[in-house]
Amino acid sequence: MGNQGLNGKPLVSIVSAGLSKFGKHEGLYARELFSYAAKEAFDRCPKLEPKRDVKAMFIGHMGEAYEHQGHTGSAVADWAGLLGVAATRTEAACASSGAALRSGIFAVLSGLADVVIVGGVEKMTHRSTSEVTEYLAMASDYPFEQFHGITFPGLFALMATAHMNAYGTTQEQMAKVAVKNHHNASLNPKAHLQKEITVDKVMESKMVAWPFKMYDCSLITDGASCVVLAKPELAAKYTDQPVHIVGSGQASDTIGLYERKSLTSLQATKTAAKTAYDMAAVSPAQVQVAEVHDCFTYAELMAYEDLGFCPVGESGALIDSGETCLGGRLPVNTSGGLKAKGHPVGATGTAQVYEIYLQLTGQAEKRQVKDAKLGLTHNVGGSGATATVHLYRSDA
């Protein structure tokens, strides 16, 4: 039964979006980086007067450690030309801006704000790999995971090993996720890595946490993303091509992976997806384009199952089928995903929204999925202690 009986009624409408180039941005602080994403969103929507219209900002930002800088909400608002606006940082590890999006929806639906900006930012590449490994691990359980040397790739590797054991999923099938997403990123001028790779290249790359090699892991990247949300009744005032958010789900799970019932799926994803699908009154089979949380290759396979794109245990067969490639039945991670577009953790959730916004407004150029009207984003925090799932529809 439809959650809150919304049956696909728009919760909020996206009237604009912006994205910084993802990659290495030497000498730029997070707040500076965010201004590039905001600028694109403002330029794309000339009818928006930011200082007059924007009533609140929710900014996903995961780590103070990178720049020794917390309190990011206000700093980012100032540098985006919005000094004075109600600005709040949201933190939910790698789902920080997925959670920012939820907060923005809460703000608009409540009636407290007609127009809000949600977004995210992370500046990571100026730190060493071991420092970043440590900062990312902070999103896992300290006393039982970090304390025993379990890293972030390690947590997803524990899930991948369990899936391989239960369903016969292979390292080659995981590698195919990387190959697909690198191909898509090669068509995305804003992606961090715009080059094709092969299964062999993945298999031969340096081991990170067995069975994950370097090319099974997402990139350490700098980047920022920005999305402008408006009350649906006001969307036409700002744009001829609004994208409506018609389903929104978020759920939590134990912070420690070891306490979960399943090691091969994320209950938080399944719960968030059910909420979003019910709210939008759509089924997984109706989704035409999706951006899912592929922080590691296995994570994308797990998402196929948790989001209902295929039956449990058959995600390896789904990647083999090519149906999730561009031109397939359900293209996934057309942007290149976290894997190749890059994973500036706090920026990731709303960067996924940016890609779906482009797809549903026909602006995805070489990556365009023909006639896409219904899209999905899926953002995971930590090893799955947070997940958000959103559904999008365009009227055009």
Added chain:
Amino acid sequence: MSTQVPFTIEQFYKFLAEGKLMAAKCQKCGKIHLPPRPMCDNCYGQDFVWMEVSGKGKLLTYTTIHVAPQQFQSLVPYTVGIVELENGLKLPGMISGIPPEAVKIGMALKVEFKACDVGQTWPQWQRYCFKLT
């Protein structure tokens, strides 16, 4: 066991230093907690009793870590896993004394105290790891 002893993660590690693997059983609903908690997430009760659990179990999953945080770099590559103990309780940790390629899901392991030590300023807890039974 005295009920004055707090039902906390800190106390779990204090027991470990004494060579005991302890879980907390909720007196109201019977749920066994490992790690222990000050409040039962099932029934919100706060009346617990300590119970010693067997350190023997079977391996549910594992990975071998090659890229590690600074503190663990001297141990690379090292294998970590999640072990299912009796009562369905689960505990993650390092697996030591077994070559990575010999580690198999389902293998019988047991907790060993005072092992897998690395330098650490906080918290100064007793570590454990898993070895072959």
